[in-house]
Amino acid sequence: MRKIYIFDTTLRDGEQSPGVNLNTQEKVEIALQLERLGVDRIEAGFPAASPGDLAAVRAVALAVKNATVIGLARSREQDVDAVVEALKGAKNPGIHLFLATSPIHRKHKLRMEKEQVLETADRVIRYAKQFFDNVEFSPEDAGRTELDFLCEVTEMAIKAGATVVNIPDTVGYLTPYEFGNIFKTLKEKVPGIETIQLSAHCHDDLGMATANALAAILNGADQVEGTINGIGERAGNTSLEEVALTLETRAEYFQAKTSLNLKEIARTSRLVSKLTGMAVPGNKAIVGANAFAHESGIHQDGMLKEKTTYEIISPETIGLKDSKLVLGKHSGRHAFREKLIDLGYEQLTEEQVNAAFGKFKDLADRKKNVTDEDIRALLEEKIIETPEIFALEQLVVSFDSHATPSATVTLRTAGGLVKHESEGNGSVDSIYQAIDALSGEVVELDDYTIKSVTDGTDALGEVHVVLKQGDSSAQGRGVSTDILEASARAYVDALNRLIDKRNAPARNRRDNVTLI
Ligand code: KIV
Ligand code: ZN
Numbered sequence: 001m002r003k004i005y006i007f008d009t010t011l012r013d014g015e016q017s018p019g020v021n022l023n024t025q026e027k028v029e030i031a032l033q034l035e036r037l038g039v040d041r042i043e044a045g046f047p048a049a050s051p052g053d054l055a056a057v058r059a060v061a062l063a064v065k066n067a068t069v070i071g072l073a074r075s076r077e078q079d080v081d082a083v084v085e086a087l088k089g090a091k092n093p094g095i096h097l098f099l100a101t102s103p104i105h106r107k108h109k110l111r112m113e114k115e116q117v118l119e120t121a122d123r124v125i126r127y128a129k130q131f132f133d134n135v136e137f138s139p140e141d142a143g144r145t146e147l148d149f150l151c152e153v154t155e156m157a158i159k160a161g162a163t164v165v166n167i168p169d170t171v172g173y174l175t176p177y178e179f180g181n182i183f184k185t186l187k188e189k190v191p192g193i194e195t196i197q198l199s200a201h202c203h204d205d206l207g208m209a210t211a212n213a214l215a216a217i218l219n220g221a222d223q224v225e226g227t228i229n230g231i232g233e234r235a236g237n238t239s240l241e242e243v244a245l246t247l248e249t250r251a252e253y254f255q256a257k258t259s260l261n262l263k264e265i266a267r268t269s270r271l272v273s274k275l276t277g278m279a280v281p282g283n284k285a286i287v288g289a290n291a292f293a294h295e296s297g298i299h300q301d302g303m304l305k306e307k308t309t310y311e312i313i314s315p316e317t318i319g320l321k322d323s324k325l326v327l328g329k330h331s332g333r334h335a336f337r338e339k340l341i342d343l344g345y346e347q348l349t350e351e352q353v354n355a356a357f358g359k360f361k362d363l364a365d366r367k368k369n370v371t372d373e374d375i376r377a378l379l380e381e382k383i384i385e386t387p388e389i390f391a392l393e394q395l396v397v398s399f400d401s402h403a404t405p406s407a408t409v410t411l412r413t414a415g416g417l418v419k420h421e422s423e424g425n426g427s428v429d430s431i432y433q434a435i436d437a438l439s440g441e442v443v444e445l446d447d448y449t450i451k452s453v454t455d456g457t458d459a460l461g462e463v464h465v466v467l468k469q470g471d472s473s474a475q476g477r478g479v480s481t482d483i484l485e486a487s488a489r490a491y492v493d494a495l496n497r498l499i500d501k502r503n504a505p506a507r508n509r510r511d512n513v514t515l516i
Helices: 024-037 051-063 077-086 103-110 114-129 147-160 176-189 209-218 240-249 262-276 297-305 333-342 350-366 372-383 427-439 483-503
Strands: 005-008 041-045 068-074 093-100 134-140 164-169 197-202 223-226 391-398 406-413 416-423 444-452 461-469 472-480
Touching: 005 197, 005 240, 024 041, 024 051, 024 262, 041 051, 051 068, 051 077, 068 077, 068 134, 077 093, 077 114, 093 103, 093 114, 103 114, 114 134, 114 147, 134 147, 147 164, 147 176, 164 176, 164 209, 164 223, 176 197, 176 209, 197 209, 209 223, 209 240, 223 240, 240 262, 333 350, 333 372, 350 372, 391 427, 391 483, 406 427, 406 483, 416 427, 427 483, 444 483, 461 483, 472 483
Parallel strands: 005 041, 005 223, 041 068, 068 093, 093 134, 134 164, 164 197, 197 223
Antiparallel strands: 391 406, 406 416, 444 461, 461 472
């Protein structure tokens, strides 16, 4: 079996999803989970984009112990310098350089002739090679690049010292047959191709990102790039969990495997969804809520007789446990700790366990059975601390279907408690009006989503909001058994992040850097 290297770009291409903006702590949290999942390479960000991006890449590089941590760079020396700076102290650093090669990009974006493209990339790869052993080069929009020129570019990259040549279908335009053929041709025609790794990077604009990546593997690709849950620019990137499970399920066909610990897939998917605020559609392959649900009578009958009639992957393979062990208000700290270990949160500090236990006890007072999902929701809310400029102290809501709803909100601030009552055209609106009045901030609610964490009328509700203020935006999360309280918590969380961004512009600013 050939090993297929997994290059995760959730923190870079994934973070380019509209509306997603992860802070450093969230990036580190995801990177540590990616390491548990066993990815080989983590693209942590684009250090030249802003001091905040550089700091986040540095934080990831210092936290990650086993995977190679990679920074993205345009084909410019100053971008390489930013990656060098960000990856100082990394155990296993690497750089990912790119330059567009397709006729459309050469003519309209770069205004470069083929020769200039070759010279620029050659010069910058050689420059980067002075600092990094691992140098990946991507001819951007390779999918629409003339095949003979792509061969020339690949040969140049190998001679200049690239260790990986990545073939991006940047705009998700190709079919599996066409994409596979690029790999076949490069393998056949480029001298020295056997000395480097070939990589596939696909986008899902026509829904073929996973199929294209698999076609690349069949034609000799050594590495697949992608993201968890397939998030990414526009329609997203190849879903790494789809590639990994296809190779696992169809091992005989592909004769290739990854080193992923598949049991960490469900947890990684959940964490990425939570921190990015991008919900996983119910029908999403592998990680969607319905991926293992059998609805029709005929299917259910078949499943009861023999699971393999309708199940090609078991939920346990990706770490979904049908846990019946529920905790309640009489459960003690010991049982809670055991549960945390069982759920994979063994790395929590005593202080974090104590804080989570306090939250668990509060929840157990309100909810009869506290399930694994509830505990995960509490923990994942707790682990990532956002700067608390405002904290929700108390919420009183008055709703009568024949009267105007109103809310009284009390916030804790550095100057003490502040309280305000507002009316609105609904309970959530009145809460948000009261918070706005207290904070003095003029913000726009750009997105509001709510979902229940578990079943039942006493389930935890999880609210995700995106707030906008001018050009800046921030997301926030809130979890509670009461959806109004969850709504208030999410709004306050987003507000804190928005203010933090404004207060620390150097750290948070993403310069108007375009990917050219
Ligand atoms: O899709 C793309 O072309 C990219 C490059 C930066 C590799 O993400
Ligand atoms: Zn991409």
